[in-house]
Amino acid sequence: MSQSLILVINCGSSSLKFGLFPVGAEEPTLSGLAECLGDADSRVVFKADGKKSTLAIAGGAHDQALEAVIEHIRARGELDSVVAVGHRVVHGGERFHASALITPEVETAIEACAALAPLHNPANLLGIRVVRACLPALPQVAVFDTAFHQTMPRAAYLYALPMKLYRDHGVRRYGFHGTSHRFVAEAAVAELGLDAADHGIVIAHLGNGASAAAIKNGASVDTTMGMTPLEGLVMGTRSGDVDPGSLAYIGEKLGLDLAGIDKLLNKESGLLGLSELSNDCRTLEEAAAEGHEGSIVALEVFAHRLARHIGGLATSLDRLDAVVFTGGIGENSDKLRAMTLAKLSAFGIEVDAEANARCTRGTAGVISRGNGPKAMVINTNEEFVIACDTAELAGITG
Template identity: 60%
Template sequence: MNSSILVINCGSSSLKFALIDSQNHQACLTGLAEKLGLADAYISFKFNGAKDTLALQEGNHSGAMHAILEKLQQLSLLDSVKAIGHRVVHGGEVFKESALITDEVIAEIERCAKLAPLHNPAHLLGIRTAIEQFPGLPQTVVFDTSFHQTMPRKAYLYAVPMSLYREHNVRRYGFHGTSYRYVAAEAAKMLGKPLEETAMVCAHLGNGASATAILGGKGVDTTMGLTPLEGLVMGTRSGDIDGNIFSYLASELGLDINGVTDLLNKKSGLLGLSELSNDCRELEEAAQNGHQGAIVALEVFAYRLAKHIAALTVALGRLDALLFTGGIGENSSFLREAVIKQLGFLGLKLDDDANRACIRGNAGRITTADSVPALVINTDEELMIAQDTARLVGLGA
């Protein structure tokens, strides 16, 4: 096998990975460790289409990484691994691009942990575990926030005292940047235009969802903010909401600030509106069967998304294309239709047959020939991380 990159995406109780060939960009081994920290922790592997799952004797991140190491040895793939690339959610203002891991980089990620307390500590755990299990291998970090560091200050500043920005880093950062970089480049190819000459809005829609204005391949505005709570309606997150709701709910429900934060992040969004599920597929099925909560949830989701897409065109001055990606964006023809039909004034006209065809991995254009293009593109964040890592360590992917 050619030289390969091991991509690690570490969560607080999970670890997702992919082994990607640095030349042909194919992932031959992928896997996911779940329930880390619990007695029934396990890891699943997929190698050349074959799947297997095993219980982790050491049910933590170290045990998961050790299981990956053993699997690589069993498959005679260990020697092909030349570097490891890690996804990190928050790089603050310090990291404007991906970086080789050093003690100084780790220290900066730790300093950013207060901006992403649910994510960065888990990423750091994955980084330290990988360094321990794969001593001597070069390792890199790819930040979700770095893509958005090209936003102008009129887009990233909040209208709060400037001392909060200077002294406490209070500003809008944006997320899903690794996905946006990949999708924007793929869209430019589909449009037959140089990336530098494009003006696009991209919606990355999954359980976490955001939309971003991309001008000449650079992020110029986005919906998520200081944290991933701001912006669109999401699976369990409220998205945009009146900040005074914290004091109101604290008074009405007797919650402290952590209780209100938990409610807005974990019990709101599609789940809260529908009182049924945060899974878009379940909600679409329920809506077809007349479930009013599901109907309301999807209606609000689509309206808020359409409104944000329209607003983001202000940052572009024109619209060359609208892009859909992420689990919902790539698979929900229902929601894409609901959104595009609210954006006719921007020159978007849905092709119903093309829209219905773009599911389960099928990408392509979903608008008519006389319309502003709307494209469905399958994102590949792992490949983006592998390519950045190969470049930083000199593998020339």
């Protein structure tokens, strides 16, 4: 009898990531990306057995892309082994504290959260509905980015705004990257041999989107992202924290309305805006090494802001056992890790330069020495978490 498989889907506004996981396996047998959906050069890239193949679906939308993925799985002889489908859903509001088996009621609740994530939840729902149309007999599970952070206390999630905005409109801090933070938190406890019921960790998930979170005894007690993924750290094209009072000034000087300011903060700021060169950390590190001033400044601001937030998040813990780096930048930029940790010497963290340089391109481990809090790199695996939650909620054991 063939092994049961879980199909994991991350449906974005113009792309669709997928992976096919044997139950309990951390790596997929098949993965890929459908990109530029709706455009003339829409395509699906499949990855399996160390090889890539590309299928053009000119002008194809999400339904055509997902149908192409399903047909590819069928051609591999694996479709009959797919027993459930798990979806990344960005926003679960206060309704969802954990992953959920998708029912009509759950789907309605996800749709109700769309106002909090208008660019993400509608696309997530589209993926759910296309799967239902193509594979109506299979159970589906929603895994929410925000769910892990629902353990934050009100002192961490409330804004100092009129309370009626929270009561009537849900204006509060929700946090994101929860699936990654959850995976990394559990891995850190296991790898460092910490007491699962008595520990304190700060995790920095760093990529084009970036957030840090304070984890106390396995639960999120604070994080840097807020009501939207814009708050907090410097990111690829997002500004992170900005004085709200400056926005009226910027709008007046540049003649921008709210939509224009939103575009400025989300698409034109961050590493791209500071460097005036790129939002790609690798490009900036290469340019900085050659003396490009904008790149040097961008990396300095990124590290300074990150260290400041890590220090602030530590105040939500009883003690700091470890600082953990993950995500594309966190797992691969030994330069930014070293720059950040150098600013955290007050916590007793001492970087091991050789170990830090070694932890790139899939190599993880402890990058500090001495008796202070550990610094380490852990490779995140959000898709594995989605697959595990899907199998559990669908009642699949293998």
